[in-house]
Amino acid sequence: xxxxxxALAIGLGVIGPALGVGLIGSKAMEALGRNPEAEAPIxxxxxxxxxxxxxxxxxxxxxxLIIKFVV
Amino acid sequence: MSPHISIKAEKVFEILGFPITNSLLVTxxxxxxxxxxxxxxxxxxxxxxxxxxxxxxxxxxxxxYGMFESVLRKNVNVFYGLxxxxxxxxxxxxxxxxxxxxxxxxxxxQIHLEEIAxxxxxxxxxxxxxxxxxxxxxxxxxxxxxxxxxxxxxxxFKFLGPMGHLKKYFDFRDPIMIMLGPLELVQEFARIIxxxxxLYGNIFAGEVLLTxxxxxxxxxxxxxxxxxxxxxxxxxxxxxxxxVMLSAxxxxxxxxxH
Numbered sequence: 001x002x003x004x005x006x007a008l009a010i011g012l013g014v015i016g017p018a019l020g021v022g023l024i025g026s027k028a029m030e031a032l033g034r035n036p037e038a039e040a041p042i043x044x045x046x047x048x049x050x051x052x053x054x055x056x057x058x059x060x061x062x063x064x065l066i067i068k069f070v071v
Numbered sequence: 072m073s074p075h076i077s078i079k080a081e082k083v084f085e086i087l088g089f090p091i092t093n094s095l096l097v098t099x100x101x102x103x104x105x106x107x108x109x110x111x112x113x114x115x116x117x118x119x120x121x122x123x124x125x126x127x128x129x130x131x132x133x134x135x136y137g138m139f140e141s142v143l144r145k146n147v148n149v150f151y152g153l154x155x156x157x158x159x160x161x162x163x164x165x166x167x168x169x170x171x172x173x174x175x176x177x178x179x180x181q182i183h184l185e186e187i188a189x190x191x192x193x194x195x196x197x198x199x200x201x202x203x204x205x206x207x208x209x210x211x212x213x214x215x216x217x218x219x220x221x222x223x224x225x226x227x228f229k230f231l232g233p234m235g236h237l238k239k240y241f242d243f244r245d246p247i248m249i250m251l252g253p254l255e256l257v258q259e260f261a262r263i264i265x266x267x268x269x270l271y272g273n274i275f276a277g278e279v280l281l282t283x284x285x286x287x288x289x290x291x292x293x294x295x296x297x298x299x300x301x302x303x304x305x306x307x308x309x310x311x312x313x314x315v316m317l318s319a320x321x322x323x324x325x326x327x328x329h
Contacts, residue, residue, distance in 0.1 A: 051313045055265075058272035065279070069078045 006068045013060020020053035076279055080208040081180070081199040093200055094208035097173065101163045101205050108159075135315075142319045150322055153222060158315045161206060161215065165274055165307030168204020169300065174278065176201045206274045209267065216266035219318045220259060227325035236325070262321065266314065273310045277303040 028046040032039060080094035108128070115125035135155055140147045167173060177198035206212055227236040240256050242248035281299055288295050 047309060048313060048316060051309050055269040055273070055313075058276060059268055061276050062268055062272040065078055065275075069076065 002067060002071075006064045009067055010060055010064040013063070014057045017053050017057035017060075020056070021050050024049045024053060076282060077199075078275070080203050080210070083178070083180075083199070083201065092208065092210075093203040094205060094211060097167050097202050098164060098205040098211060101160065101167050105160060105163060138316070139319055142316065143323050146323075146326060150226070150319065154315045154319055154322075157215070157219070157318060158311050161270070161311040161314055162308065164205030164211065165311060166304065168207050168274060168278055169281075169303055169307070173202040173204060174200045174282075204274060204278060206270055207278050209271045212267040212271040213263070215270070215314070216263045219266060219314075219321075220263050223318070223321050223325045224259070226322055230326035231328065235328075266317070270310055270314055273306055277306055 024046060028042055031042050035042075080092035082090045083093050083096065084091050112125065112128055115121045132155065135158060136147065136151060139151060139154055143150055178201045180199050206215075224236075227239075240252045242252055281296065281303065284295055284299055285292055
């Protein structure tokens with residue numbers, strides 16, 4: 001039962017961040033295509049935004065690890 | 072043999088009843104290294120002809136300064152000391168978990184036997200790692216998050232005055248602000264949790280990944296672990312950057328008038 005809870009926590013938890021990172025990447029590509037000379041700032045902001053989206057997945061991972069090892 | 076994963080830092084020994092964890096040991100080492108780098112930089116700054124290492128450090132400092140300047144504009148000189156030390160301390164703490172020997176040197180625990188029987192997370196040989204990455208411990212990251220949020224409040228009071236700053240949270244002249252003020256207050260506490268868990272989760276997940284991957288694919292060990300290692304170095308850099316950039320944005324919001 002605990003393994004099931006862990007799997008559900010991480011499995012459902014990463015759906016949102018996955019969509020988010022995909023959207024960030026696609027929008028950055030669009031911006032790059034429209035404005036190729038702004039490559040450096042676009043890359044920096046994209047990596048920062050992707051890290052923010054990824055941190056939501058990390059919250060899910062922490063919850064999954066807590067379910068697995070602590071509770 | 073199963074991999075050793077512990078979600079919290081283990082107690083290595085006690086000084087007068089004060090527990091010293093393996094994570095605290097590494098953080099102390101990081102502070103010592105940090106101080107030596109700062110001392111070296113200051114000494115080189117006084118000289119006429121400076122070494123190449125100095126210019127390497129200097130380029131990093133200037134790059135970081137430019138990054139903060141794009142967020143904080145004219146106030147950058149006030150906040151650069153705090154945010155810059157945040158960045159380099161978190162960076163060194165993140166990377167300290169990747170140094171060979173950290174997490175792999177096992178020692179006999181010094182705590183009593185009944186405590187070992189209680190804790191389920193102990194290594195099956197009954198040993199605990201002597202060293203553990205600095206930010207792979209929730210205590211370290213909560214401390215950093217508290218310092219960041221507390222300094223944001225302090226700068227808000229300093230730049231806007233007590234009335235100007237409190238007006239962001241308690242403003243009864245406008246019906247919308249009556250509703251939004253308490254939300255801002257809740258957000259301050261949510262920031263502490265979000266700062267702390269983002270950093271801890273990323274670094275701890277990296278450690279778990281590096282521990283698990285060799286057990287999944289033992290044959291091509293180095294071919295798999297080497298790219299993972301590079302990715303963890305990158306993640307450590309990005310997370311340090313994310314922490315300071317978020318702090319910079321929040322401080323900028325706190326010190327500017329609406």
